[in-house]
Every structure is written in structure tokens, then in C-alpha cells.
Amino acid sequence: MKLDSEHLEILAMIVEKGGLTEGAEALGKSQPSVSRTISNLEKRLGMPLFEPGRRPLQPTHFGRMLSEIGMRIYALNREAQTLAQNFTKGYAGHIRIGGTPIFMDGVISHMLADFQERAEGVQFDQSYGYFDSLLGKLRNKMLDMAILPMREDQIPVDCDFRPLIPGRNVIACRAGHPMTRKGPITLQEIDAYSWVAPPADSPLFRDLKGAITSIGSENFRFTFSGGTLASIQSFLIRTDCLTVLPYSVVYLMKGAGQIVSLPIKVAHPDRKLGVLTRKGEALSPMLKTFITFLEGQCENLECRMANEARIAKGRA
Amino acid sequence: MKLDSEHLEILAMIVEKGGLTEGAEALGKSQPSVSRTISNLEKRLGMPLFEPGRRPLQPTHFGRMLSEIGMRIYALNREAQTLAQNFTKGYAGHIRIGGTPIFMDGVISHMLADFQERAEGVQFDQSYGYFDSLLGKLRNKMLDMAILPMREDQIPVDCDFRPLIPGRNVIACRAGHPMTRKGPITLQEIDAYSWVAPPADSPLFRDLKGAITSIGSENFRFTFSGGTLASIQSFLIRTDCLTVLPYSVVYLMKGAGQIVSLPIKVAHPDRKLGVLTRKGEALSPMLKTFITFLEGQCENLECRMANEARIAKGRA
DNA sequence: AAGAATTCATACCATGATGGTATATAGGGA
DNA sequence: TCCCTATATACCATCATGGTATGAATTCTT
Structure with a gap:
């Protein structure tokens, strides 16, 4: 006989709150509704869950035991709710990130670490590659995002590219x-x-x-x-x-x-290091948060580098 | 946002079984039904639970995490089911038993111990008393059953009496x-x-x-x-x-x-030791089982005592 | 590479559980 | 004993669920 977990949760809440009316209120339902739920549950089980004819509605031994299970189910449900919230609000998630080795190691890895601190629920799965392999993995959905240098005219039509920093x-x-x-x-x-x-x-x-x-x-x-x-x-x-x-x-x-x-001018390719993602696909909240974070960090980094360059020029 | 535990269980089963069709079968539902459930859940959560466009329907990181919670809820639900079964089938339960001290200690306690072995889910709450107090507690529902010596004409009208053994x-x-x-x-x-x-x-x-x-x-x-x-x-x-x-x-x-x-004839009152319960009230399965057990044990005991008496008489 | 097969999604309908309001009833306290 | 509060019942509306039939997409096979 299948029991409805919802019913067990209702039972648990009533036992917890010590009364049908209060339990109903805590559940955001009407009193008659939960009353009938309990009544039906008792009918189905063939045993009373509450001592009949007791005013502060005392649970039976049986009712109490069931309610304890119900309480645990309720707790798990709550856990699921917060988990879902964390994911949908971008506090948790899984990000498969691929990128060119040097830039990933030299710049992005620092930012991953910083991001980890502010979003503890994040889980990175990092890999390395160059243009072709990164694009392939991205299209195969083996990656959620790629970080690589890119020229404007190189951007694949099925991808979005968000520049982070010049490729100087x-x-x-x-x-x-x-x-x-x-x-x-x-x-x-x-x-x-x-x-x-x-x-x-x-x-x-x-x-x-x-x-x-x-x-x-x-x-x-x-x-x-x-x-x-x-x-x-x-x-x-x-x-x-x-x-x-x-x-x-x-x-x-x-x-x-x-x-x-060294203060030597070298030809710098007109590419920008940036984030490549699949086009026309909703980014997960976590991914969105992360990319925004990266953009902010890189902007900040660029600003500091520009400052440094100004100082160097002043000194020269 | 309240999640339905049922939905989480369905998700868990699908992930567990590795496919929507198999999951539906395991749940005893139709495939379209669970398909829609998942679809609705994804819509409500605003995030995919399964990787889109993958045939053996692979769960998202998010989907897997939620399904793990669902699995635990499912396990708890099963636990509740077996608990309920144990209670309704009489394998578990709470029995508040009161009785006259000598008979309880000398006879019934042995049987309690024996019963405990065959029904491990039982929980006894024993107390002592004589007619008035036992009857009072029984009526106040502080006892489920009383064991005491009783004359036929003494039996209260609101009670049932099941004789166990003569009060010799x-x-x-x-x-x-x-x-x-x-x-x-x-x-x-x-x-x-x-x-x-x-x-x-x-x-x-x-x-x-x-x-x-x-x-x-x-x-x-x-x-x-x-x-x-x-x-x-x-x-x-x-x-x-x-x-x-x-x-x-x-x-x-x-x-x-x-x-x-001593082989001395003493006047024995025409009372029988037996079980007193409230009349017109459904006995819990456990209680029913227990009383049946007591009757069997006492019948057996009486038989052995009769044997003994026959032997003694033969010797004399 | 095209068709077969499998797996999943959608459409539609029926029904039954749920939830609500109004109201009756029953314990408990003065 | 009466009143107050807590619980149960009656009734209705509705929405979620479940089913069948069917369409769409993906993987396997040849």
C-alpha cells in the first residue's frame, strides 16, 4: 500500500505543532483540509493516528512513529528546496570550463579560486585545449564555456563570444x-x-x-x-x-x-581573450553569475594594468 | 517554492533506473505520466533536470543532486510503509498492560518475554493494580488491557472479559x-x-x-x-x-x-484470571495478536498443570 | 547514410484527490 | 450547565494526475 509522502509530512506537522488547527496554519492549508487528510490516512491504514476524543489531539504510539518518519521526509523536502534555490539563484552549480593552458593557469585559475569563495556551491571541471578542440567540446556539450583568444571574424555563428581582456x-x-x-x-x-x-x-x-x-x-x-x-x-x-x-x-x-x-613593443594580434558559449541556449544561473564575475575581474585587472603602464610611462 | 516529494521520488526512480520508460514501469505508471511530471518539475524549477537531446536521458548535475534527495525520501516512504504494515498486521505496536501484581510477575511476565521474541516490534508498558484502579485506568484509556481475577457477575457492562485460567x-x-x-x-x-x-x-x-x-x-x-x-x-x-x-x-x-x-484442598474462589478490555472498541492488531497469544499460552499452561495433577493423583 | 527501432514528448479526456467555505459536533473549562 | 474552542462533516469547484493515442527525436543497424 503506497503512502503519500505529503500525508506523512502533514501528519508530522500536526504532531509537531501539537494540534490540527496550528498544524494546518503552519502548512498554509485550511483546518478542514488537513483534518480530512488525516481522517483518510487513518481510514486507509485502518488504525487511528490520534487518540480519539482527546482535545489537544494526542498522537497514538503508531501515529507518533509515522510522524517521525514524516518529519524526516519534511526535512529532506526542505533540503531539496534550498538545493533548488541555490541552483536557480546561481549559488550552486556545475561548470565545465575549458581554455587555453597559459591563460587558464596564469589568470583564470586565480579567478576560479576567488569565485569559489563567494559561491561555495560551485563545482568546476576544468580542461585545456585550443580553438578546434574547445569548439568541438563546446558543441558536443562536453563544455559549458571555453576561454580562448578570438578574433571578431573568427567567432563561430553558433556561438556567443564575450571578450574579457585584450590579447596583448x-x-x-x-x-x-x-x-x-x-x-x-x-x-x-x-x-x-x-x-x-x-x-x-x-x-x-x-x-x-x-x-x-x-x-x-x-x-x-x-x-x-x-x-x-x-x-x-x-x-x-x-x-x-x-x-x-x-x-x-x-x-x-x-x-x-x-x-x-621587457619594455619592447611587440606586434599584438587583434584578438581578445574571452568566453565562448553556445548560442541560443539559456545559461545556467551559476554560469551566468560566473561569467559576470569573470568580466568584472578582468575589467579590474585591465584597469590595474593600465595604471601600471601609466606609471611606467611617467617614469620613463 | 514547495516541491512535491512525490515528484522527487519519481525523479529519483528515473535516474535510478536510467530511463524514463523503465522508471515509469518501476513506479507502476505510464511513461507519458512521468514524462509530464518531470517536464512540469523542470518548468517549475526553471532548470533542466536532464541533459536535453540525449537519448538514454542523462541527468544534469542538478538533476542528480535532487534525485539523491528523492531517493532518500523514497527510502523513508518505504520505511513508513513497512512500519504501517507491521502495525496493521500486528507485528508492532504499543501495549499498555496492567494487572494484579502476583499473577503478572508469576505468570504473565514469562509470557510477555516469550511474546517479545516472536513480535519484536511490540512495546509493553506494564503497571500493577487491583480491580478498581485497573478498571479506572482502563476506562480512562490509560491502559489497553488489564489482567485480573474476575467473577462472571463482576464484569463491568462496558468491558469485555476473556478468561485465561482458573483462579485456583x-x-x-x-x-x-x-x-x-x-x-x-x-x-x-x-x-x-x-x-x-x-x-x-x-x-x-x-x-x-x-x-x-x-x-x-x-x-x-x-x-x-x-x-x-x-x-x-x-x-x-x-x-x-x-x-x-x-x-x-x-x-x-x-x-x-x-x-x-502442599496437597491440601483450599476453597478456591469461582473467579478466573483473565483479560479485561474496553467493550465496543476495535482492538489494535497487536493487542489482538497478543491476547490470542496469551490465551494459547494459558491453555497450554492449564493443560500441563492438569497433567501434573493427574500424575500426582496416580502417585498418591 | 537511410531506415528501423527505441525512447521521449505532446494532445486530449476522464476522474478523483485536494482545497476551500459553511456548518455541525464534541471536549474542556468557568 | 453553558460557553468557547477545537475538530469533523458536507458540499462544491478545480486542478493535478493518470491513461490512451500519437507525434517527434535520437540512436542503432544495415
């Missing part, structure tokens, strides 16, 4: 590198050092080549390539190699005092 | 008592020993006086009175006192080899 690159090296001590930098000086490169299939690698070409150097050599940001960073710190990285990444690494950027 | 009394003493060694017993011999009596307000006390009178003794004295069966038993074992007890009580104590009955 800089040449970076360890703090205390010979290059940092001199004033104007000549081509020969740069040519004296070898380079650290990101994986050859990454857009950053193409940027690197473009950047080096743009400053006039033609015969450059790699000492290290293929590593993640952590490897690149470790390598840079311990050698006199140079590399090309997004300025935002270098900016955030500057805090540790180990990596600096 | 015997004179009891310790095993090895001088009286047990002799053949025929004379009045002088009995008069030599003092008596142990139950509480003065008990019917057994009146029986005691009647019994002693019936065997011709007139000047009897009490050495001990007012105790429960345990006290009486302890006292009897360590002294040469005599007492009057229901034969059933003595019979069950004989097993321990410390108390025996």
Missing part, C-alpha cells in the same frame, strides 16, 4: 635578467638569448613567432618548448631565456617578483 | 519444608507455621484468609506481608512460612525447585 603579448624574462638593466634594447642584444616557447600547436606559439619577427629578429632558437605555464615559469627563473606571454599573465606573476616584462 | 489457589512453601515430608496433614501442624501474605488490599489477601479459614485454621499469624512475588518467594525459601498463591504461579515456580505446593 609581452616579452618576459626573469627579474634581474641582463636585459632589464639597460635602457634602450638593441636587436643584437635580444638575439643573444634563446627562447622558451609554449606548445607548437598553440596560438601563443604563433604569437611568439610573430612577435619575434615584429621586433626584427630572424634567427631565434628555442631552448625549451611544450611546457605549461608552471614549467615555463620555472625555466625562465633559472635561465636567461626570453619568452612571449600575454601581458595579463606576466602582470599577475610580477607579484612574486621573479618574472618581469 | 494453593498453599505453598519452600521445598524441603517439614510439611512436605509427612503424609496426611493435620490442622495443628499447619497452625504451627506462620504465614506470608500479599498486600492487604489485594484480592489474593482475601483469598488467603478464605483459604486458611476453609482448612479450619483460625488463629493464623503473618510474619511478612505486603511484598511482591519476588519478596514472597525469597522469604518463603529462607523460612518455614506458608502462603497462598495461585496454582499457576506456584506451578511455574516449581521449575526452580525451591517452592512447592
Whole structure:
């Protein structure tokens, strides 16, 4: 015989509140309604749930035991309600995020950590990739969002792109590198050092080549390539190699005092680092909250970087 | 926003069974019915519970979390069902039982223990009393049943009485008592020993006086009175006192080899020990089961006592 | 790659549970 | 004993639920 959980919850509330009328009020129902519910339940069970003819309506032993189960069901129902609220209000959720390695490690991972603090219910599932694989995963719904550099004319028609920050690159090296001590930098000086490169299939690698070409150097050599940001960073710190990285990444690494950027103008691609999502699909509240958060953080970051640049210019 | 626990259970079952069709089958509903339930739930929550456009209907992160709560609710509901079954089938329940002390301690308590083994869900709440107090408690619904000696003409009109066993009394003493060694017993011999009596307000006390009178003794004295069966038993074992007890009580104590009955005919009141319940009120299944059990046990006991008597007579 | 098969969604109807208002009835207290 | 409050009943409206028939979409198969 199937019992209706709702009925058990009503029973629990009546026992809890110590009366039919009060229970009805707590449930937001009319007194006759709950009265009949209990009456029907008793009829179905074939046993009284309340002592008959007692004014403050005392539960039977049986009624009390059932009501305890009802109370637990009620608590679970409440739990489900708050869970649903957390999800629909964007306090909880699951976000599958993919992005280009360097930028993810160097910038986004910090923001993920910050976001985690304000939305404890969030759960990130991060992966790395470049344009093609990210787009594929996004379309296959294996990702909820992708973070990657993108030119305006590159944006797929079935996707929305929200720019976060310009894709400006800089040449970076360890703090205390010979290059940092001199004033104007000549081509020969740069040519004296070898380079650290990101994986050859990454857009950053193409940027690197473009950047080096743009400053006039033609015969450059790699000492290290293929590593993640952590490897690149470790390598840079311990050698006199140079590399090309997004300025935002270098900016955030500057805090540790180990990596600096060189004041050399490099050609920066007209791409922006941003968020790619499937078009025409409602973003989950959590995702919406998160993207908004990212936009705010990046705006803030850009502002700080601009400040820094102004100061540097003033000093120069 | 109130969620329907039923909906959560349906969700849980679908996730559990891995498909809408199978879930519907497990729930004993039609597929369109549960389909619509889920659809409505998603509409109400404003978030998808299942990944759209996936054929083996995969739950969302959100859907899975909700379904886990639903599963727990489902489990509780099942628990409530078995609880209700146990109560309605008489496998569980609460019995408030009152009775006269000696018979309760000497006979009924054994049967309570035996019953407990076969119906683990039972819960006894025992108390002691005599006719007036027992009847009062019964009428006030502070007791579900009373066990006491009763004459046919004494039965209150608002009560049902089910006899269990005749109220025959015997004179009891310790095993090895001088009286047990002799053949025929004379009045002088009995008069030599003092008596142990139950509480003065008990019917057994009146029986005691009647019994002693019936065997011709007139000047009897009490050495001990007012105790429960345990006290009486302890006292009897360590002294040469005599007492009057229901034969059933003595019979069950004989097993321990410390108390025996004397082969003296005493006037036995035409009362029967039995069960008193309120008339015109449906007995709970548990109570019904229990009373049936008591009747069986007492019938069995009576049979064994009759056997014993036949053997004794044959020996004499 | 197209058709078959399966799985899910929708439309429509019937019914029965639920909820409400009005009202009767029953305990409990003065 | 009477009154007050708490509970039960009667009656009605409605909406959620459940079912059958059917359409749509996706996966499997060939």
C-alpha cells in the first residue's frame, strides 16, 4: 500500500505543532483540509493516528512513529528546496570550463579560486585545449564555456563570444635578467638569448613567432618548448631565456617578483581573450553569475594594468 | 517554492533506473505520466533536470543532486510503509498492560518475554493494580488491557472479559519444608507455621484468609506481608512460612525447585484470571495478536498443570 | 547514410484527490 | 450547565494526475 509522502509530512506537522488547527496554519492549508487528510490516512491504514476524543489531539504510539518518519521526509523536502534555490539563484552549480593552458593557469585559475569563495556551491571541471578542440567540446556539450583568444571574424555563428581582456603579448624574462638593466634594447642584444616557447600547436606559439619577427629578429632558437605555464615559469627563473606571454599573465606573476616584462613593443594580434558559449541556449544561473564575475575581474585587472603602464610611462 | 516529494521520488526512480520508460514501469505508471511530471518539475524549477537531446536521458548535475534527495525520501516512504504494515498486521505496536501484581510477575511476565521474541516490534508498558484502579485506568484509556481475577457477575457492562485460567489457589512453601515430608496433614501442624501474605488490599489477601479459614485454621499469624512475588518467594525459601498463591504461579515456580505446593484442598474462589478490555472498541492488531497469544499460552499452561495433577493423583 | 527501432514528448479526456467555505459536533473549562 | 474552542462533516469547484493515442527525436543497424 503506497503512502503519500505529503500525508506523512502533514501528519508530522500536526504532531509537531501539537494540534490540527496550528498544524494546518503552519502548512498554509485550511483546518478542514488537513483534518480530512488525516481522517483518510487513518481510514486507509485502518488504525487511528490520534487518540480519539482527546482535545489537544494526542498522537497514538503508531501515529507518533509515522510522524517521525514524516518529519524526516519534511526535512529532506526542505533540503531539496534550498538545493533548488541555490541552483536557480546561481549559488550552486556545475561548470565545465575549458581554455587555453597559459591563460587558464596564469589568470583564470586565480579567478576560479576567488569565485569559489563567494559561491561555495560551485563545482568546476576544468580542461585545456585550443580553438578546434574547445569548439568541438563546446558543441558536443562536453563544455559549458571555453576561454580562448578570438578574433571578431573568427567567432563561430553558433556561438556567443564575450571578450574579457585584450590579447596583448609581452616579452618576459626573469627579474634581474641582463636585459632589464639597460635602457634602450638593441636587436643584437635580444638575439643573444634563446627562447622558451609554449606548445607548437598553440596560438601563443604563433604569437611568439610573430612577435619575434615584429621586433626584427630572424634567427631565434628555442631552448625549451611544450611546457605549461608552471614549467615555463620555472625555466625562465633559472635561465636567461626570453619568452612571449600575454601581458595579463606576466602582470599577475610580477607579484612574486621573479618574472618581469621587457619594455619592447611587440606586434599584438587583434584578438581578445574571452568566453565562448553556445548560442541560443539559456545559461545556467551559476554560469551566468560566473561569467559576470569573470568580466568584472578582468575589467579590474585591465584597469590595474593600465595604471601600471601609466606609471611606467611617467617614469620613463 | 514547495516541491512535491512525490515528484522527487519519481525523479529519483528515473535516474535510478536510467530511463524514463523503465522508471515509469518501476513506479507502476505510464511513461507519458512521468514524462509530464518531470517536464512540469523542470518548468517549475526553471532548470533542466536532464541533459536535453540525449537519448538514454542523462541527468544534469542538478538533476542528480535532487534525485539523491528523492531517493532518500523514497527510502523513508518505504520505511513508513513497512512500519504501517507491521502495525496493521500486528507485528508492532504499543501495549499498555496492567494487572494484579502476583499473577503478572508469576505468570504473565514469562509470557510477555516469550511474546517479545516472536513480535519484536511490540512495546509493553506494564503497571500493577487491583480491580478498581485497573478498571479506572482502563476506562480512562490509560491502559489497553488489564489482567485480573474476575467473577462472571463482576464484569463491568462496558468491558469485555476473556478468561485465561482458573483462579485456583494453593498453599505453598519452600521445598524441603517439614510439611512436605509427612503424609496426611493435620490442622495443628499447619497452625504451627506462620504465614506470608500479599498486600492487604489485594484480592489474593482475601483469598488467603478464605483459604486458611476453609482448612479450619483460625488463629493464623503473618510474619511478612505486603511484598511482591519476588519478596514472597525469597522469604518463603529462607523460612518455614506458608502462603497462598495461585496454582499457576506456584506451578511455574516449581521449575526452580525451591517452592512447592502442599496437597491440601483450599476453597478456591469461582473467579478466573483473565483479560479485561474496553467493550465496543476495535482492538489494535497487536493487542489482538497478543491476547490470542496469551490465551494459547494459558491453555497450554492449564493443560500441563492438569497433567501434573493427574500424575500426582496416580502417585498418591 | 537511410531506415528501423527505441525512447521521449505532446494532445486530449476522464476522474478523483485536494482545497476551500459553511456548518455541525464534541471536549474542556468557568 | 453553558460557553468557547477545537475538530469533523458536507458540499462544491478545480486542478493535478493518470491513461490512451500519437507525434517527434535520437540512436542503432544495415
